[in-house]
Amino acid sequence: MKEKIKKNNWLNLVVVLLLISVFVFCWYEWRSRQIKIECYKISQDEKVSSGGRLFPEGSILQVFNEKRYGDCLKIMGL
Structure with a gap:
């Protein structure tokens, strides 16, 4: 009887x-997704303040927006 209880305790553990591992993994994935969304919004603020114009590939403002996104990710720890 004691062996059965021991096995059940190990199984429960x-x-x-x-379950804790699954919860932590899901929380981490959700958190990183939310951070990426916020950093994307922050990097797009320059486009909004510039009248919503789209800039050609390689323009200074586009490079600035990409750098801003990367900096935001670094600050947030991703």
Whole structure:
């Protein structure tokens, strides 16, 4: 009887650890997605303040927006 209880305790522990791992993984993925969305919004603020114009590839403002996005990701820890 004691062996069965021991096995159940180990099984319960494994299940709890697995559930915690799944929760942490999902939370981390959700958090990084939210940070990327916010950084994208921040990087697009320059386009909004410039009248919503789209800039050609390689223009100074487009490079600035891409740099701003990368800097935001670094600051947020991604």
